[in-house]
Amino acid sequence: MSTQAIAMPVVVSQEVNTHMWEEVSCNLCGSNQATVKYQGTTDPDTENLLKSYCASGNFVSKETLVECNHCALIYTSPRLNRELILKGYTETEDPTYVSQAKGRILSFGQCLKAVKKYVKQGVVLDVGAAAGFFLKVAKDNGWKTYGIEPSKFLSDFGNKNYDVGITCGTVETVPFFPEKMDVVTLWDVLEHTFDPKDVLKRCNRYLKDGGYIVVNYPNIGNWMARMAGRNYWFILSVHLYYFVPKTMKRMLEVSGFEVVSSRPHFQWLEFGYLVYRLEAYLPKLAKAMGKVVKALGLEKTLIPYFAAQTRVIARKVRSV
Ligand SMILES: [Zn+2]
CATH class of the missing domain: 3.40.50.150 (Vaccinia Virus protein VP39)
Known part of the structure; x- marks a missing residue:
């Protein structure tokens, strides 16, 4: 999560907590038979997760991704419930x-x-x-x-x-x-x-x-x-x-x-911002690159990039 993005604090009561996660069936074909593609690696930190629902959400997923056995749609399941996610999007300032x-x-x-x-x-x-x-x-x-x-x-x-x-x-x-x-x-x-x-x-x-x-x-x-x-x-x-x-x-x-x-x-973003996005994956490299980019005064330079979209x-x- 960015230190710059401001997210409104979300208070999570104990009562809500038990109903926070929901399993979902395939949105495309309706099947509930799916195979785990990437197993979740840890118990997600729910409160932090809630803060990530904003336009530049930079929170690497630790949830489980599954693939539908019938139509091959890939999706997150279980996931945070709808009300909580929508609350995040509605209240977040970015x-x-x-x-x-x-x-x-x-x-x-x-x-x-x-x-x-x-x-x-x-x-x-x-x-x-x-x-x-x-x-x-x-x-x-x-x-x-x-x-x-x-x-x-x-x-x-x-x-x-x-x-x-x-x-x-x-x-x-x-x-x-x-x-x-x-x-x-x-x-x-x-x-x-x-x-x-x-x-x-x-x-x-x-x-x-x-x-x-x-x-x-x-x-x-x-x-x-x-x-x-x-x-x-x-x-x-x-x-x-x-x-x-x-x-x-x-x-x-x-x-x-x-x-x-x-x-x-293709998209265009400032070099400095791309380095910031890289931080979530390769923090050491991002830090080193950040110094070089700053030293060369390239933070605001726009560069085109293709990231498999x-x-x-x-x-x-x-x-x-
Ligand atoms: Zn399906």
Whole structure:
């Protein structure tokens, strides 16, 4: 957990504690037969874990990951229950995420270019809009924007700084907008949700017929992820699901979509921030690199990086 990110203290009563963890069945096919892929290594520190539910959650997962015997979806089970996780997202303030505005805006410029191959301009809804960086980029390019974000801190930041129409809530609390969307985007969101199939179905309902959905996700089937195994950098407590192209395609299909594009997803971040993220895995290396980066004055330099993420674009082919 970052020393910079501020998380509201979560008081956990003894009574809640017994009901904190829940076993889950497969979200994609409903099966409850699964095989352990990575066994949890220790008893997770629940109170610390609760603090990790924020946009830049940097808490290496010690939970057990399982793989469905029927459809091969990989997910965390048991996991903290829904109310506790949502409470974390709602109350967390995340200046670490906001501090990376420049790099994130640059990354989202590239993302918007990819979207424009399918829709030149129109109405866009960003689900899990965080501080509104993608919506700012879209608005600057002539799009009409809407957003949904559970964190009050982040949604207020986006509305105040960019005036991009973010509603504080979730897809469950905000089922309708005044108009139908041409595009719905979920940047770094779907793997955090409790019920990704339900989220995608709700996104389907926000869209016009023939509209597009854009999802990026850490691809646990990528060669880098397979080589890293349990140490894959996106195996984080905040991630409840781990997709590969096949399970993502299936998840989209059952939610009324047809995949039209699936490509590597690049991002730009400040060198200093990447070193900070590395700390969770290789603290000694990160410390040494941090000194060099500081000595050379490269902390604020933006660098593109690929960390085994995939960006998929799919078209709404039926209503669900
Ligand atoms: Zn399954």
